[in-house]
Amino acid sequence: xxxxxxxxxxxxxxxxxxxxxxxxxxxxxxxxxxxxxxxxxxxxxxxxxxxxxxxxxxxxxxxxxxxxxxxxxxxxxxxxxxxxxxxxxxxxxxxxxxxxxxxxxxxxxxxxxxxxxxxxxxxxxxxxxxxxxxxxxxxxxxxxxxxxxxxxxxxxxxxxxxxxxxxxxxxxxxxxxxxxxx
Numbered sequence: 001x002x003x004x005x006x007x008x009x010x011x012x013x014x015x016x017x018x019x020x021x022x023x024x025x026x027x028x029x030x031x032x033x034x035x036x037x038x039x040x041x042x043x044x045x046x047x048x049x050x051x052x053x054x055x056x057x058x059x060x061x062x063x064x065x066x067x068x069x070x071x072x073x074x075x076x077x078x079x080x081x082x083x084x085x086x087x088x089x090x091x092x093x094x095x096x097x098x099x100x101x102x103x104x105x106x107x108x109x110x111x112x113x114x115x116x117x118x119x120x121x122x123x124x125x126x127x128x129x130x131x132x133x134x135x136x137x138x139x140x141x142x143x144x145x146x147x148x149x150x151x152x153x154x155x156x157x158x159x160x161x162x163x164x165x166x167x168x169x170x171x172x173x174x175x176x177x178x179x180x181x182x
Contacts, residue, residue, distance in 0.1 A: 053105040054080035082148040
């Protein structure tokens, strides 16, 4: 598998050697936009599903789930954990944009498995201010998926909590393994 990180710098990249990654992304967007045609879509996902997943760069959710542009809302954060901000996004997704199902995806070999809440303490010591957010680190990925499912199912803000399923994506095989909520 070739990724943009493994491609040689000169392979079709017009960014000068001193250019930044952001410059490279902006140039890629200019190429994309030059051939772009408005797909005429609405913001409501065709499949009425919201996918909450980890931000890990190894997860290509659209390919892994057979999704096309416009099929779902995708909400990503460190660990794919259900935080207050994820509940905010899911609430808007359901109440304003018609989603009815929620799919949660954590993955094997997640960076949050090696962190602790000590990370917050270290940040406070470094910058002089304690972060308002929790790290949400975990040791047991299945248990964290269960906790995330429970947070969705018990949120008073969400209208549709009966079709909530959680999975662990194996970064070595690409397969999803469903987590029993019990």
